[in-house]
Amino acid sequence: MGHDLNLNAMNYFEAVARLGGVSKAAEELGVSASAVSQQIRQLEQQFGVRLFRREKRRLILTLDGERLFQTTTQAFRMMRDVRSAIVRQRENRHFIMRVSPSFGVRWLAPRLKGFLDANPGWDLRVDGAPDFSDFETEIVDLDLRYGAGDWSGLHQEAVVHDFVLPMCSPSYLAELKEQSGDPIGQLLKARLIDSVKTHFRWDFWLARHGAMGGRMVYPLRFDRSNMAIQVAADGAGVVLESATLAINELERGDLVPLSRAFAVIKVPTYWLVCPSRHTNRRIVRLFSEWMRKEGSAHDDKTADMLRSLGCTIQEEESTILNRDIDDARQ
Structure with a gap:
C-alpha cells in the first residue's frame, strides 16, 4: 500500500x-x-x-x-x-563585513539602523575583529578597516578620517596646570595612556613636538581605543586618540583637548577594502555609497566641533604620516 x-x-x-x-x-x-x-x-x-x-x-x-x-x-x-x-x-540577501572593533562599537553600530532602514531585506553580519580578512579563504564581502591604505592588490577607498590630539578629563587638566603652565611641561608630568594599536602612538607624536625627554614607556597601555578613551574620561591620564572615536566624550565635556597649542592631525584611516570583483556586488555598492555620505558628514561635524573648542586642524596624507612614524621609531 x-x-x-x-x-x-x-x-x-x-x-x-x-x-x-x-x-x-x-x-x-x-x-x-x-x-x-x-x-x-x-x-x-x-x-x-x-x-x-x-x-x-x-x-x-x-x-x-x-x-x-x-x-x-x-x-x-x-x-x-x-x-x-x-x-x-x-x-534573503546576505551581507558579511568585518570592522575594526572600537570603530565598530563607537562609530558604525549607532549608524547601522539608518543603513538598514534605507536598505530593507538584507541579512547583515558584522564581525568586530582586529585581524584583516583573507578574502581568498574567508566568506567576507567587505572590510571596513583601520590603517594606512597600503593593501596591495585590493580595492581600497578612504571613507572616514581620524582627528588625532591629546585629550584628558577637565579635572586631570586642572591638576596638570597646577604643576606647569607650559603644555610640553604638562605632558612631561602627565600619566600617558597608550593605545597600542593606533596608527601612530605617543613616540611619534612626542618626537614631532620635540618632547621626547626619554619617555618611551607608558604606565597605561590598552589594545582597544574604546578602553583607552574611557580611562582618560575617568581622569586617569592623557590619551593620544582620535576625536572620531571620542566625539561623544568631547561633546559632553568628559574629555577636553590638552592644549590649543597642539594642532589636530587629520589623516585618512578608515577604509573600505575588498577584492575589486566584490565592487560589482549590489550590497557592496550600496554600503559603499552610504559610507561615503556618512563618513563625509561625520568628518565635517568633527572638524566643526574641534574648531569650536579652539583647535586648529592640520590635514595630512597617510603616506606622509607613515614616513614620519618610521623616522620617529628609528
Whole structure:
C-alpha cells in the first residue's frame, strides 16, 4: 500500500481535519468542495475505513481518522516549514563585513539602523575583529578597516578620517596646570595612556613636538581605543586618540583637548577594502555609497566641533604620516 499513497488526497484530508469542514478546506486549497469530497472518498476506499462521521452537519474524525490526522498534520507542517525556510533562504540577501572593533562599537553600530532602514531585506553580519580578512579563504564581502591604505592588490577607498590630539578629563587638566603652565611641561608630568594599536602612538607624536625627554614607556597601555578613551574620561591620564572615536566624550565635556597649542592631525584611516570583483556586488555598492555620505558628514561635524573648542586642524596624507612614524621609531 505504501507505493499507492495518494499525497494529494492526504493533503486534502489533512486540510479538512484541521479546518473542520470541506468548504473551508476547499477555500484554503483553492479547489471546489466536490473535488475535496471526492479525494476524501478515494482515501477512505484506499484504507478501507471511515475517516469521518457526520454529526449534526459537522464532520468528526473517527478513531482511524484521528490516527491518520496526527501523522499527516505533523508531516505536512514539517513540509510547510521546510518550504518556507527554502523560500526565505532564496529570497534573503546576505551581507558579511568585518570592522575594526572600537570603530565598530563607537562609530558604525549607532549608524547601522539608518543603513538598514534605507536598505530593507538584507541579512547583515558584522564581525568586530582586529585581524584583516583573507578574502581568498574567508566568506567576507567587505572590510571596513583601520590603517594606512597600503593593501596591495585590493580595492581600497578612504571613507572616514581620524582627528588625532591629546585629550584628558577637565579635572586631570586642572591638576596638570597646577604643576606647569607650559603644555610640553604638562605632558612631561602627565600619566600617558597608550593605545597600542593606533596608527601612530605617543613616540611619534612626542618626537614631532620635540618632547621626547626619554619617555618611551607608558604606565597605561590598552589594545582597544574604546578602553583607552574611557580611562582618560575617568581622569586617569592623557590619551593620544582620535576625536572620531571620542566625539561623544568631547561633546559632553568628559574629555577636553590638552592644549590649543597642539594642532589636530587629520589623516585618512578608515577604509573600505575588498577584492575589486566584490565592487560589482549590489550590497557592496550600496554600503559603499552610504559610507561615503556618512563618513563625509561625520568628518565635517568633527572638524566643526574641534574648531569650536579652539583647535586648529592640520590635514595630512597617510603616506606622509607613515614616513614620519618610521623616522620617529628609528
